[in-house]
Amino acid sequence: LGVRPETISATLRHFGKALDDNPGRANLLELGGARILLDFAHNPHGMSALVEVARTLPANRRLVLVGQAGDRSDEAIRALARAAWELQPDHVVVKDMEGYLRGRAPGEVPTLLADEFSRLGLPEESLSSPGTEISGVRRALEWARPGDLLVLAVHEDRRAVLELLDQLTAVKWRAGDPLPAEALSTRR
Numbered sequence: 001l002g003v004r005p006e007t008i009s010a011t012l013r014h015f016g017k018a019l020d021d022n023p024g025r026a027n028l029l030e031l032g033g034a035r036i037l038l039d040f041a042h043n044p045h046g047m048s049a050l051v052e053v054a055r056t057l058p059a060n061r062r063l064v065l066v067g068q069a070g071d072r073s074d075e076a077i078r079a080l081a082r083a084a085w086e087l088q089p090d091h092v093v094v095k096d097m098e099g100y101l102r103g104r105a106p107g108e109v110p111t112l113l114a115d116e117f118s119r120l121g122l123p124e125e126s127l128s129s130p131g132t133e134i135s136g137v138r139r140a141l142e143w144a145r146p147g148d149l150l151v152l153a154v155h156e157d158r159r160a161v162l163e164l165l166d167q168l169t170a171v172k173w174r175a176g177d178p179l180p181a182e183a184l185s186t187r188r
Contacts, residue, residue, distance in 0.1 A: 033146030070104030
């Protein structure tokens with residue numbers, strides 16, 4: 001292609017350090033002493049790949065935020081939960097995807113996910129279902145402590161999630177501290 005090896009090498013050394021290099025694909029960042037792994041992970045195969053990456057990251061505790069579009073079969077939704085369960089998370093947040101209900105009633109998909117996690121052995125107190133994606137991210141951040149890993153499958157509100165994380169970075173929020181009022185007022 002006529003690209004010099006030095007150019008390829010330089011690009012490979014810095015590619016992936018910015019969230020926009022490969023948006024929504026295994027974006028890893030640190031915030032307030034916790035690590036956050038953002039990914040679309042919108043099907044069982046994608047979630048399995050994300051779990052494989054997450055397993056390589058040291059963590060005191062692990063949380064997974066997961067949701068699914070409503071046009072998937074009940075079995076496909078349960079398969080997504082099983083793929084996420086492979087991480088053996090300490091806490092799971094199931095979310096509704098308001099823009100992707102696709103014929104399902106609000107809360108129906110999170111109920112299927114929660115049921116599958118329960119069937120797999122997740123204790124009831126280790127499951128949250130706060131509603132929307134941004135509410136789920138807030139719940140994950142409220143749960144976080146320094147040294148934790150938050151695996152966030154973010155689909156429909158990626159921009160709002162990134163804005164929230166930027167706000168928390170700007171105010172030097174620390175995992176374990178309450179979320180500041182401005183973080184609670186972020187869209188949705």
